[in-house]
Amino acid sequence: MTGSRQQVWRLLPFRPGSAITSAMPRILPITSESLVLAGREIRAGRLVAFPTETVYGLGGDASNGIAVATIFEAKGRPRFNPLIVHLPDRATARELGEFNDMAETLAARFWPGPLTLVVARRPDAGLADLVSAGLGTVALRVPAHDGARALLLAADRPLAAPSANRSGRVSPTTAQHVADELGDAVTLILDGGPCTVGIESTIIDVSGSTPLLLRPGGAPLEDIEAALGRTVPIAGVADAIRAPGMLESHYAPGLPLRLEAREAAAGEALLGFGPARDATLNLSESGDLREAAANLFAYLRALDRPEFSAIAVMPIPKTGLGRAINDRLRRAAAPRA
Numbered sequence: 001m002t003g004s005r006q007q008v009w010r011l012l013p014f015r016p017g018s019a020i021t022s023a024m025p026r027i028l029p030i031t032s033e034s035l036v037l038a039g040r041e042i043r044a045g046r047l048v049a050f051p052t053e054t055v056y057g058l059g060g061d062a063s064n065g066i067a068v069a070t071i072f073e074a075k076g077r078p079r080f081n082p083l084i085v086h087l088p089d090r091a092t093a094r095e096l097g098e099f100n101d102m103a104e105t106l107a108a109r110f111w112p113g114p115l116t117l118v119v120a121r122r123p124d125a126g127l128a129d130l131v132s133a134g135l136g137t138v139a140l141r142v143p144a145h146d147g148a149r150a151l152l153l154a155a156d157r158p159l160a161a162p163s164a165n166r167s168g169r170v171s172p173t174t175a176q177h178v179a180d181e182l183g184d185a186v187t188l189i190l191d192g193g194p195c196t197v198g199i200e201s202t203i204i205d206v207s208g209s210t211p212l213l214l215r216p217g218g219a220p221l222e223d224i225e226a227a228l229g230r231t232v233p234i235a236g237v238a239d240a241i242r243a244p245g246m247l248e249s250h251y252a253p254g255l256p257l258r259l260e261a262r263e264a265a266a267g268e269a270l271l272g273f274g275p276a277r278d279a280t281l282n283l284s285e286s287g288d289l290r291e292a293a294a295n296l297f298a299y300l301r302a303l304d305r306p307e308f309s310a311i312a313v314m315p316i317p318k319t320g321l322g323r324a325i326n327d328r329l330r331r332a333a334a335p336r337a
């Protein structure tokens with residue numbers, strides 16, 4: 001059923017300047033017209049699936065918290081793991097992250113290409129907090145794919161882009177895979193043919209004094225070690241803090257969190273959701289989960305202050321994006337190791 005509906009869309013004439021109004025995915029070849037349209041979609045906070053040399057990515061404006069929340073929603077991710085931010089070149093990447101000698105060496109040798117560098121995030125980067133799940137680091141990559149690079153230039157935004165599949169499923173390497181996976185959740189898919197590398201990027205954390213392999217992938221570890229002139233240890237359990245999602249309690253606020261709170265007790269800050277007269281801050285007065293996800297990390301940090309005894313958090317629905325929000329709140333509330 002989905003397949004035949006997509007076939008129909010492919011036959012529809014493309015009109016430059018037309019907005020995408022239907023909920024149906026549109027697969028378009030990469031042309032100057034489709035790039036203009038895609039760039040406009042990204043700047044409007046909507047998602048565009050696009051090819052890279054590794055796999056197809058589900059891209060959104062990394063400086064727009066709502067767009068980033070929409071990525072998690074579309075993938076049905078049960079938790080907010082940090083996303084890779086894609087840039088057209090090294091100069092743009094340096095505006096978002098701090099490049100030490102290791103980062104410079106690896107970027108010079110492997111970019112554009114299937115290597116992601118985790119670096120300290122610049123405070124003035126203008127990135128959404130959600131894109132690095134509240135961490136002080138950010139994962140950056142310059143893809144080696146003409147279509148991806150053309151989209152990055154057309155959008156004029158850093159693109160947060162995990163693989164364009166539903167959470168827990170294999171990564172898509174053709175435009176049709178993306179359409180089959182994400183269906184109505186993505187309105188525009190740029191078709192650049194099959195991906196040439198077909199596996200994810202290698203991820204190296206160079207934010208500390210020693211490099212660390214967080215994920216093996218398209219750039220061989222041996223080549224990375226040769227470029228750095230040293231061995232690169234593989235992240236283990238002891239490095240869990242640097243490989244997010246592995247610890248129950250990580251980058252939690254200093255204050256205790258009290259979940260499912262109806263109101264604040266004396267001395268507590270109240271983090272609201274939905275209508276709440278007494279909220280110190282409200283994740284979303286209208287009860288919008290995307291807005292709440294976009295605000296989550298910044299608001300937790302803002303309330304983590306000595307004048308409060310704890311942060312009381314109002315109930316948040318456990319459906320859709322609410323699952324990932326509750327996952328993060330539960331882990332922030334977990335007893336500290």
Ligand code: AMP
Binds near residue numbers: 081084203214243
């Ligand atoms: P995906 O977007 O699905 O290819 O996955 C991105 C991977 O990058 C995940 O395994 C993340 O844990 C990892 N990652 C992204 N940003 C960071 C970061 N700031 N620190 C450590 N790992 C990161």
Ligand code: MG
Binds near residue numbers: 162163171
């Ligand atoms: Mg993936």
